Amino acid sequence: MHDDLLYISRVFTEPFGFTDGIEGPACDRHGNLYAVNYARQHTIGRITPDGQCAVFVELENGSIGNGIRFNRAGDMLIADYTRHQILKVEMATRHVSVLAHEPSMSQPNDIAITDDDIVFASDPDWEASLGRLWRIEPDGTTTLLEEGMGTTNGIEVSPDGKRLYVNESFQRKIWVYDLSADAQISNKCLLFAFDDYGLDGMRCDMEGNLYVTRYGKGSVVKLSPGGEILEEIMLTGKNCTNLTFGGHDGRTCYVTVADTGNIEIFRVDAPGRCWTMQQAQSFTNIRSVGEEQEGS
Numbered sequence: 001m002h003d004d005l006l007y008i009s010r011v012f013t014e015p016f017g018f019t020d021g022i023e024g025p026a027c028d029r030h031g032n033l034y035a036v037n038y039a040r041q042h043t044i045g046r047i048t049p050d051g052q053c054a055v056f057v058e059l060e061n062g063s064i065g066n067g068i069r070f071n072r073a074g075d076m077l078i079a080d081y082t083r084h085q086i087l088k089v090e091m092a093t094r095h096v097s098v099l100a101h102e103p104s105m106s107q108p109n110d111i112a113i114t115d116d117d118i119v120f121a122s123d124p125d126w127e128a129s130l131g132r133l134w135r136i137e138p139d140g141t142t143t144l145l146e147e148g149m150g151t152t153n154g155i156e157v158s159p160d161g162k163r164l165y166v167n168e169s170f171q172r173k174i175w176v177y178d179l180s181a182d183a184q185i186s187n188k189c190l191l192f193a194f195d196d197y198g199l200d201g202m203r204c205d206m207e208g209n210l211y212v213t214r215y216g217k218g219s220v221v222k223l224s225p226g227g228e229i230l231e232e233i234m235l236t237g238k239n240c241t242n243l244t245f246g247g248h249d250g251r252t253c254y255v256t257v258a259d260t261g262n263i264e265i266f267r268v269d270a271p272g273r274c275w276t277m278q279q280a281q282s283f284t285n286i287r288s289v290g291e292e293q294e295g296s
Helices: 273-295
Strands: 018-027 032-036 043-047 053-058 065-070 078-079 085-089 095-101 112-114 118-124 130-136 142-149 154-158 163-168 173-179 186-194 202-204 209-212 219-223 229-234 240-246 254-257 262-267
Touching: 018 078, 018 240, 018 262, 032 053, 032 065, 032 095, 065 112, 065 219, 065 273, 078 112, 085 240, 112 154, 118 163, 154 202, 154 209, 163 202, 202 219, 209 240, 209 254, 219 240, 240 273
Parallel strands: 018 065
Antiparallel strands: 018 032, 032 043, 043 053, 065 078, 078 085, 085 095, 112 118, 118 130, 118 154, 130 142, 154 163, 163 173, 173 186, 202 209, 209 219, 219 229, 240 254, 254 262
16 A cells, blocks of 8 residues: 555455454554454454454453553553453463453443553443543552543543543544643543544544544544544445554554454554554663663
């Protein structure tokens, strides 16, 4: 795919390789892509840069994943919506542990992460069309930040770490909060409200633009930090659930699509925040190892 062909989607993986529960795409620092429910429910699938898919982890005890993120150590964090918890996968051993368990959650759905590993989780109650917002500390301590919202779903932190975005699927609204250095939220404002279709996952690029999946419409909308629609990318499938950024330069957008059970990709003009975080942490880890060797 050539760099000059921006915002043109194409199919990346074979249709129906994933179940209709495909969600939570995230790229590791080596360029592999992960998404939930490959081949069957309860799995995490890994997709190589050339599109080869395989089961990476089988979740046990009835766990089913949704949103995926990576922390500074390179561990995979998974929102396990059936068991009301956030899981952690140590990538080298594929060992799965529980980072946080909160029985009062309806279901942790999508997650966002700050540069210092604080996690925010959306918590929709689909039947009641309500939702909540939670914060999870690196030690697993869980705090309810807001309740009585609409059906909270997509969630993201801005690249400067000063904003938190949360959308409501059924209400079709995207909210933005001021985010303090100690991960407190304030000054909630409406960024944008759509007239039709649903909303699902969201991600920021490094210029602060917000990419939003339009579930049912089969498109991804690019919004400016001020809430202006800059682009709308049409997909092959209709029920797009989430997206992430990766590729050799962070400018490939991967979109999970439920009705076709696969992943579509398109090129963008600026790298994604999630990709940039992974590359920065990879460099930091390499530097730390070098410093340890010099001191030994």
